[in-house]
Amino acid sequence: MQAKSIPLQAPCPLHAMSTARPIVWSLAASDSGGGAGLQADLLTLHDLGCHGCTVVTGITAQNSLALERLEPVSIEMLQAQLNALTDDLPATVIKIGMLADANAIHWLINWLKQYKEQHAVQVVADPVLASSSGYQVGHDALLDGWRALLPFIDLITPNLPELAQLSARPDAPIAEQVALLQALGSQAVLVKGGHATDSHDDGLVCSGAIMQSHPEVADYFFSDSLNFSMHSKRLNSPHQHGTGCVLSSAISAFLAQGYVMEDALVLARAYIQQSIAAGYATGSGPGALGHDGWPCSGHVLPRIQMEQPPLAVSSPFAVLSSEPGVYPVIDSVDMLQQLLPLKPGCIQLRIKTGSDGDIELAIMEAIALAKKYGVRLFINDYWQLAIEHGAYGVHLGQQDLETADLSAIQAAGLRLGLSSHGPFELARALQLQPSYIALGHIFPTDTKQMPSKPQGVKRLADSIALCGGTPTVAIGGIDHHRFAQVCQTGVHGVAMVSAITRANSPSEALHSFKQQWEQQRAYHR
């Protein structure tokens, strides 16, 4: 197994932000100390490329040491603020924080019900039931109000004490407490494990024991279609006032930017990690989080755990001998024969139909031919045959991870390429330390039905930054018109199906892409 490292460019992310800022409303209370509440929400939303509007639900007198007084605003004033925003500044996402009065919650439920019937809006709620300094915001009537609000919330983000209050079952395992919230109408729940971290690896038991010395913080996500946990290194900064507000605002911002829920959660967790690291003292108590912009470094990404036992490998997969470069993805030995003399950076055999016998024959022939020309051949899906016949590498999708024997691929010294379709899958792929990560689809494609939306080059650049030293390959809808902008992101390889295989002359098309690649790489190095 070779260990030659590839010179990788550190691309400057183009940022996933455009000049048009999606609007997010924050319904929350003002924190006179500036570290939490509306103030933290606005800083976060702006930092992540959104425009924050505020609906003040209450005013607090607090500093870094204590919350001394809280005054709810009147229902009339709530209504006036919401009316003012509705016509002129409609929300993409509504973030709800501290609600200080049970009557106001019941009024809000009716209002939200109507608003959601008329507008495509997502609602993220952080049920602030007690301040971090110990001030109890609510009692039974407020809790009942929150429970009645649950069916109108797309994601609720309680910490463990808040979950215990909402479920009224503090001693039950987390999953049981969440099931109670789901029975009341919760669609998705993110339980923040930062407070009590008797962090059992199955994530399902909460003894309530405080173990602030535990090296990891874990958050647990539950929805109808997906459950997973996110694990991050515990940062022992004293300056963590407002973390819940920043997390829920960050999730709202990423949702408003068009990310699906699991991607928004992973990016928000990365943002929190970065924000805690940038925390700073304000007064003589716990200070505020820093706001350091779009997450663009892999070390802030959480470790994702979905399965029992978790997917793991003991060491990195074999590294590529050089960057992937121009990377045709083809489905026949015939096409391989046409392209190999042009020596593409890599090539992939991706056969989706045919008998087992024909497929094995094709794989054997392809491996022999690629060796003859000294071209690195990846086999899509058929990892056992790739091992058996000595391919250079294997390319797998995330669903293939459920059945593939990663240790066997690694032990055989084969390189592993993994697909990803967004930050959640990217984080999951990175923790397996593959030889490269494919990022796609970048543009609309007719070649394959995709469950996700095209990412575009801005997100491609952001993902490349998150991958750090792991080589990246862009795929999906890349043709002659789009090739240059893809190369400019600093990606290490460009995989293409139709732009090469459906060209009048596939070999001429490959030749031209190779020339452009050399020019672009020389220019951007």
Ligand SMILES: Cc1ncc(COP(=O)(O)OP(=O)(O)O)c(N)n1
């Ligand atoms: C380089 C490269 N990137 C992505 C894919 C897609 O692989 P996968 O997710 O396994 O989907 P199928 O190719 O099996 O449809 C790829 N093949 N190559």
Ligand SMILES: Cc1ncsc1CCOP(=O)(O)O
């Ligand atoms: C296999 C695959 N995986 C993500 S997009 C894609 C198809 C890419 O094909 P094309 O280059 O023709 O758009």
